[in-house]
Amino acid sequence: MNPTHDWSTTPVTTNLVRGAADLEQTPHGVLPHRLPAWARAQNTDGQLAMVESQPSGVRLAFRTGATTVELDVLPTKRDYVGAPPRPDGVYELLVDGRPARRATATGGNTLTIDMLAGTAETTPGPADTLRFEGLPDRVKDIEIWLPHNETTELGALRTDAPVEPVPGPGRKVWLHHGSSISHGSDAAGPTTTWPALAASRGGVDLVNLGLGGSALLDPFTARTMRDTPADLISVKLGINIVNSDLMRLRAFTPAVHGFLDTIREGHPTAPLLVVSSILCPIHEDTPGPCAPDFSEVSSGRILFRAMGDPAERAAGKLTLNVIREELARIVIQRAARDPHLFYLDGRELYGEADFAKLPLPDQLHPDAAAHHRIGERFAELAFGPGGPLAP
Known part of the structure; x- marks a missing residue:
């Protein structure tokens, strides 16, 4: 002392x-x-x-x-x-x-x-x-x-x-919402979750509403984002809606619109980036629900597997590819009257080549090395020169 x-x-x-x-x-x-x-x-x-x-x-x-x-x-x-x-x-x-x-x-x-x-x-x-x-x-x-x-x-x-x-954040505030991957899943520590890494590289002040298992378009989450002071906003949607088997396409589309409408009530002109899921092979074309697989627990691993049937897509069940297509369509539609709204395909952050080198250990969550890769890419694509969230 x-x-x-x-x-x-x-x-x-x-x-x-x-x-x-x-x-x-x-x-x-x-x-x-x-x-x-x-x-x-x-x-x-x-x-x-x-x-x-x-x-x-x-x-x-x-x-x-x-x-x-x-x-x-x-x-x-x-x-x-x-x-x-x-x-x-x-x-x-x-x-x-x-x-x-x-x-x-x-x-x-x-x-x-x-x-x-x-x-x-x-x-x-x-x-x-x-x-x-x-x-x-x-x-x-x-x-x-x-x-x-x-x-x-x-x-x-x-x-x-x-x-x-410390007086004020001194930097623009980035408000982000997403799933357990945004929450941090298997990151090595709190400053090396992908949002924390991206915020550090992008020179912004992070408010992380990554909620494990809970990026489900809840209205109270949208109202929380509406009421939270922020300069830059992103929402990462898809995986939790699929692996919880929460809704069908009929409910998903208006729920996304309602979620974005609510955010815009409090942040009418802030740059708003909609991000779809990173690659997750088990759910790319197979609906949920997702269930734990204990077949390898003796070796210290719990895996996850998709329990849905790909044929159920015809009845409106959601997969990651279905959601990506719909999110892109929604953003294009809304951008005609909202020039500050943008879309990013999550596979640009972690795609097939990344899965080959850094596979998801439990078939669902990225490991610490993949968090670094996702954070670096998000910083470049979103906060870099010409990026939709460039501060």
Whole structure:
């Protein structure tokens, strides 16, 4: 600890937190949510309740001369029955935008999920204290990115020098919505999910509404996006609608229009990019639902397989190719009166050649290397010169 400075405790409040819609007060401190309380009240899905509380893209941001930072955390770790243990969530500390320290938390609550039985049970556990030492002895901007896939309650923030908020994001705000792939799926850490990588390369400030299993055109998600301050917006649609077998083409088309209409109520002229799914061979031409396959669990793998019948496309069941074609058609139709609306085929981010070199380990989610590839390509195609979201 720096002996020339006083040890101080700073409450975690909204002026220190970025990427969250709401901070819920808990007995342990605050719990960041990526959907506001009114939207959560309209949801009855346990999957969405879990993933919106996982703080993908959420980080503490403050300015300080401290050389030591402590943060009390209470994580909720997931344990899937029949599956190998999941790695602990990673906390990443950045100094002036550059990675400086990584940490994991021990203890915490455990959420045990039985995918076959459809049950989930939480076992309470103790909080932990993260300690980041040896930071540069000068005034600097610090960000602590929370684990993208592990619900985390935040307790006391302690430093050996005073803390003040960083004034404003200083960059254009990019609001993104998508599935578990946008959420971060199997990325190596919170700053290396593909949206975080793309935001860093594109020089924009990320608000990530990637919601694992839950990019389902929910009206409350559209209203959340409508009400969230943003300069640049993207929505990545397709895979969850197919693998949940949620709707048919008849319902899909007006639902997309309604989702975009709602976003436009709050952001009438912001660049808005509609992105279709990356390549996912099991669902390219085969409808959902998608189900876990435990045939290789003894070797530490859970796979996914498509349960639908390709012949059911004639009855309006959705596949990724059907959705891509319809999204492109919708964007062309709307762009005639909305010149700030654009479309990107997700296979430009990850296509057949990428699948050959970096296959989806579980047939559904990209691995850490593929997240890097997707993030780099999105940054180039969307934020690069002439891109639809070029800041």
